[in-house]
Amino acid sequence: MKRSILRNISPTVIALGAVSFLTDLSSEMIYPLLPLFLSTVLGAGAFAIGLIEGVAEMTASVFKIISGYLTDRSGRRRPYVVWGYTLSSLARPLIGLVRMWPLVLVLRFVDRIGKGVRTSPRDALIADVTDLRFRGWAYGFHRAMDHAGAIAGPLVAVLLLKVFDVSLRTVFLLSALPAALVVLIVVMFVKERGPAGAATDAVASESGKQGETSPQTPGQGTGHGSLRDFRLFMFAVVVFTLGNSTDAFLLLRLNHAGVDGTGVALLWSAFHIVKMVSTLLGGKISDRVGRKPMVITGWIYYAVIYLLFAFLETRGVLITTFLLYGVYFGLTEPVERAWVASLVPQKLMGRAFGYYNGAIGIASLPASLIFGLIWQKWGYEYAFVTGGLFALLGCVLISGVKEERRAEV
Template identity: 35%
Template sequence: MWNVILLGLVSFFSDISAEMVYPIIPLYLTSVFGATPALVGVIEGIAESLASLLKVFSGYVTDKYHNKKPVAFIGYATGLIYKVALIFANSWVGILGARAIDRIGKGIRTAPRDVMVSESADKEQMGKAFGIHKALDMAGSSIGIFISFLLLKNAGENFAYKKLFAISTIPAFLGLIMFFFIKEKNEHSAVLRRKPFWQNIKQLDRKLKLYIMVAFLFTLGNSSNTFLLLRAKSVGFDDTSVILLYFIFNLTASILSIPLGKLSDKIGRKKLLVSGYFVFSSVYLGFAFASSQSVIVIVFVLYGIYTAMITGVERAFIAEISPEELKGTMLGMHSTVVGIALLPASVIAGLLWNGFGASVPFLFGSGMSLLAALILLFFM
């Protein structure tokens, strides 16, 4: 498990850097550049979808050349370039370009990193391994968000966004240093000659194909987290309080990721996945009808519980039912399908918000999550 911990520490430092910036972006776009919720949705959707195709490609390269560590390193190094790009961005177009750089890096690193996590654990402890990684990942997110909150609270209206972007490069650099201590499992040095995965799609596990389809449907209703932050602001939270809410969400997910990962090892992945989608449906209903700040706090906690139930567990599920020679490709394929769905998801959410009010995109997301849960419950 030491390798899993090291990979988790890479994500820990990288996420401190990323989350110092992420919750600030919608506030930066709306307060400095006058962006509307619809424009925020377009920016986030384009950034996510541009990276989505790289996820399956990096997974395929990982499977073919067995070079997981250098590919993942490149992906994490891109996060450092992202912060520099934010410093020099002077319009919403510049922010879009920076976000695209960041998401491209995530697209490159996700599959090889997840393969290394799966190869560093026994099958009986797969859920625990991904839970450890996710716990460290979310702990880094929590710290990054809290730093952002403290800086924003102390600075008030005179908050220096670009100063925060510059500070965020430090933990990003520390995350890259951790790579020197990671040992890559590399049993085969020769390049494999095999058919591309799409030529053998019929041989894939039926459960795997069904889950990837369900993930696409679910993601159509799971818009960018920026809409959760904007929704909290619409109920009366100020900018600093919104950041604190996002901290609560990440902290909850960090605390529960390991125990819920272990639970999936004992009771099976399906029960956690179905329950997680039901929880998400409830969360979005809460966001839709919330009229008080206390309700918003509760649904952010529930959102953290959902994240702990789903994120690590679904990766463990995909890793254990994928063919060994296609593990990276299928982990990348899942991320690609989710990434493709994020563009219409964020655009739809922004248009629904602008056209029909803040509650409607969350009602749509709740319905899509309920549909995903029912499909998994009765057909997987």
């Protein structure tokens, strides 16, 4: 059964999936509790939370662009992946030691440097070792493993808080244990098959089809769009992202509706169950129905969710809406990455993912700051409506990007 399920996913992608699982296990022991830690323990307000998350994501974005350029220039993916995961694993648990919220900003900054260094080379590596026909499935698998770790992380945090009665600071420090396993696995099991741009043999061997070269190997298939399409795609993504602020605000909204710290952690875990299932299915479905209709549907769905968060008041309904929000990620996360890989030749793959990942993070800073300021000045209703309107504008723009011709699966 395992062979049947994973037959089109390379060992490298499986190893990266395990690394993502453990990374998110470590980070999600912290992330859902961080807004509460900042506001109740360190005395930070909504603007400070928006600043920390916005700066963190912008930092990651700048380094995603740089690492994307360097990975194409050097022809190597693995060194950036190894060092990126190592840096984040060292910095993240130290949040448990800080006494002032600006120090959280510093540690989040270092953590996000690691994320920036690894992300674009990792996404390009997945494309390098995956047949064009199964890229949606490969990215979906990787994102599903990421979300599986995000399910386990909050559950471990709740176990530590309620059963072992430890403090928030101790939970943050204990996140170092899975982080250490991340470094071990990425060093031992993540491989690359020669320089970027020469991955045809790698795809044939890693997909379990040694001696058989696919007619849709990376960089040689029918899926490449024009640079004009890539630029329009990027512009649409930036516009959408201006309305896609940090999910910390959703958690804060739930807390204001009466959900306590333990409830937020449990909801965050349940939310990632929805994300895990939806990304696993969404990537595979996009290999058959196409990327464009999936992304447009996902962005419209996102706008509806944000509008509901603006106007709903009942705690139970808000909880349901928050869980349904997880479906959006299955409609977009693996699909957008597979679409990026089809819009550029392989020699530009690292840079394309650098621009994609980088643009999202850079736009996240004004997105989070705008959201936080609107919430603080006029209320959460206006903030969520603004996010929904940006999403709808993004849909209009991305409709002009030509859909790549799909290979037969």
